[in-house]
Amino acid sequence: MLLAGMAMALAAQHAHAQKPQPHQSTRQPAPQFIRKDLNGHAVNLRALKGKVVLLNFWATWCGPCQVELPKFSAWQKQYGASGLKVIAVSMDDEAAPVRAVARKLKLDMPVVMGDAKLGTLYGGVLGLPVTYLIARDGTVAARIEGKADLAGMETSIQKLLGQR
Amino acid sequence: MFCRSLVRWSACVALAACAAFFVPAKGHAQFGGESAASAFSIPQAQLIQPADLNRLLQGPEKSRPLVLQVGSRMMFAESHIAGSQFAGPGVQASGLQLLDSKVATMAKNRFIVIYCGCCPWNHCPNVGPAFKHLHDMGFTNVKVLYLANNFGDDWVNKGYRVEHGL
Numbered sequence: 001m002l003l004a005g006m007a008m009a010l011a012a013q014h015a016h017a018q019k020p021q022p023h024q025s026t027r028q029p030a031p032q033f034i035r036k037d038l039n040g041h042a043v044n045l046r047a048l049k050g051k052v053v054l055l056n057f058w059a060t061w062c063g064p065c066q067v068e069l070p071k072f073s074a075w076q077k078q079y080g081a082s083g084l085k086v087i088a089v090s091m092d093d094e095a096a097p098v099r100a101v102a103r104k105l106k107l108d109m110p111v112v113m114g115d116a117k118l119g120t121l122y123g124g125v126l127g128l129p130v131t132y133l134i135a136r137d138g139t140v141a142a143r144i145e146g147k148a149d150l151a152g153m154e155t156s157i158q159k160l161l162g163q164r
Numbered sequence: 165m166f167c168r169s170l171v172r173w174s175a176c177v178a179l180a181a182c183a184a185f186f187v188p189a190k191g192h193a194q195f196g197g198e199s200a201a202s203a204f205s206i207p208q209a210q211l212i213q214p215a216d217l218n219r220l221l222q223g224p225e226k227s228r229p230l231v232l233q234v235g236s237r238m239m240f241a242e243s244h245i246a247g248s249q250f251a252g253p254g255v256q257a258s259g260l261q262l263l264d265s266k267v268a269t270m271a272k273n274r275f276i277v278i279y280c281g282c283c284p285w286n287h288c289p290n291v292g293p294a295f296k297h298l299h300d301m302g303f304t305n306v307k308v309l310y311l312a313n314n315f316g317d318d319w320v321n322k323g324y325r326v327e328h329g330l
């Protein structure tokens with residue numbers, strides 16, 4: 001019984017980390033948004049149809065986010081030519097610390113400021129980090145809550161990049 | 165053969181589960197044993213579980229605590245405990261100033277519950293400093309809501325009452 005309880009606890013922890021979405025044909029479209037990034041350039045999700053989008057909600061005060069962001073930036077360099085587009089949405093209240101962290105981490109991706117409306121649009125961002133993988137057809141392939149299994153996420157991205 | 169594999173699998177699961185069970189126990193370290201900024205610095209006796217707070221909030225008004233969110237303003241706007249107030253992120257000096265203003269006129273034995281839920285408990289930068297600040301101000305009846313994963317998982321998804329907006 002104790003063993004079963006422990007196994008359930010482990011299973012629950014695993015379930016928390018990754019919430020894969022349904023099969024490709026039944027996936028929901030990713031909610032549309034247009035935001036200006038920290039450099040003043042418009043980021044229009046709809047215009048990215050045809051690419052695989054990694055949409056990461058983060059904040060400067062979120063420890064696990066600081067671990068993930070450099071990896072996402074590296075993926076942008078590695079897989080950008082294959083069609084990956086990484087977008088970082090900061091859930092900070094102010095832009096100044098976000099600019100500082102983006103500079104410090106040398107983030108090679110558009111960084112936009114989020115808000116409660118965008119968080120709600122994406123099913124509630126009530127704990128960070130949250131990462132969405134959006135397929136080339138604009139549908140949500142995965143929502144990953146909490147610190148991601150980066151190796152697993154990279155495999156998922158490679159698979160999505162392979163889908164035309 | 166199958167039995168031996170099953171036993172081996174069970175042993176692995178048990179070992180891993182034990183590790184998973186004992187690591188969070190660090191969260192119950194005594195005050196002063198950890199960095200003041202860490203949520204681990206908050207004594208176990210000062211933690212309150214979501215189900216217990218929810219029960220209190222549905223009980224008689226005189227036994228309800230003042231509930232203060234000491235995390236992100238944006239996340240408060242998205243969703244917060246019904247009746248709670250935004251008191252500024254504990255990790256920032258400006259946040260602690262706002263917390264000061266919220267409790268300035270209150271009796272030091274006022275029952276206060278603070279919470280954040282921005283990140284998993286062991287990564288939360290806000291509740292530790294906010295708790296220490298209230299403790300240093302002389303408040304004697306402060307509890308911290310233990311949100312193991314985050315506010316969404318441990319409060320909203322449990323169906324407890326929330327409100328939206330600032």
